[in-house]
Amino acid sequence: MTKVSLNNLAYKVFGAIIEVHRNLGPGLLESVYHKCMVEELKLRNINFQSEFKIPVTYKNINLEL
Secondary structure, three states, X not given: OOHHHHHHXXXXXXXXXXXXXXXXXXXXXXXXXXXXXXHHHHHOOOOOOOXXXXXXXEOOEEEEO
């Protein structure tokens, strides 16, 4: 990915973030913003991945988050 294409993508994603916040306002749960952001990215035809698991070890306990 070139610097120009990365900047263009960042511009589009920030636009989507602003649109979601403009419509919902502050103070809601993260899960609400997340679901709306997923829909906004789809509306803008921006490819993305959401909520994939990552391995974390906490106090010698293996967790999937």
